[in-house]
Amino acid sequence: MTRSETERTGQSGQAAQGDDQTHEAVRAELTALRDSIDNIDAAVVHMLAERFKCTQRVGRLKADHALPPADPAREARQIARLRELAQDAKLDPAFAEKLLNFIIAEVIRHHEQIAGEAPTRGGTPPD
Numbered sequence: 001m002t003r004s005e006t007e008r009t010g011q012s013g014q015a016a017q018g019d020d021q022t023h024e025a026v027r028a029e030l031t032a033l034r035d036s037i038d039n040i041d042a043a044v045v046h047m048l049a050e051r052f053k054c055t056q057r058v059g060r061l062k063a064d065h066a067l068p069p070a071d072p073a074r075e076a077r078q079i080a081r082l083r084e085l086a087q088d089a090k091l092d093p094a095f096a097e098k099l100l101n102f103i104i105a106e107v108i109r110h111h112e113q114i115a116g117e118a119p120t121r122g123g124t125p126p127d
């Protein structure tokens with residue numbers, strides 16, 4: 001540390017070196033945590049993609065058999081189950097409910113879109 005640096009920071013060379021090491025350790029921990037966050041985000045995207053593959057098939061099935069896009073009773077059961085899982089996992093149940101509702105709203109939008117398309121072979125023909 002130069003004399004002017006010592007004057008500017010008010011620290012001795014030893015203290016400044018200690019700070020450098022702290023900063024390095026903090027940076028390393030931040031990087032490690034961000035690596036894990038990136039892995040988790042990737043897993044979430046893959047899991048959501050799989051879920052939407054299933055719900056697209058459900059949407060096709062419902063449209064082909066003239067079933068309504070939404071099933072509020074099923075949703076109520078899913079929300080109750082997810083809230084319990086969230087509580088056990090120490091995740092805010094209100095957040096879990098909001099997230100599920102957000103996903104389901106998108107699924108219902110897809111179902112409605114599919115219902116507006118032509119039926120697949122073997123489905124219920126239009127009137």
Ligand SMILES: O=C(O)C(=O)C[C@]1(C(=O)O)C=C[C@@H](O)C=C1
Pocket residue numbers: 055058059069070071072074075078103104107108
């Ligand atoms: O289980 C169904 O019937 C679905 O259409 C799937 C799903 C979901 O995304 O979980 C979506 C809409 C319904 O209201 C309920 C559940």
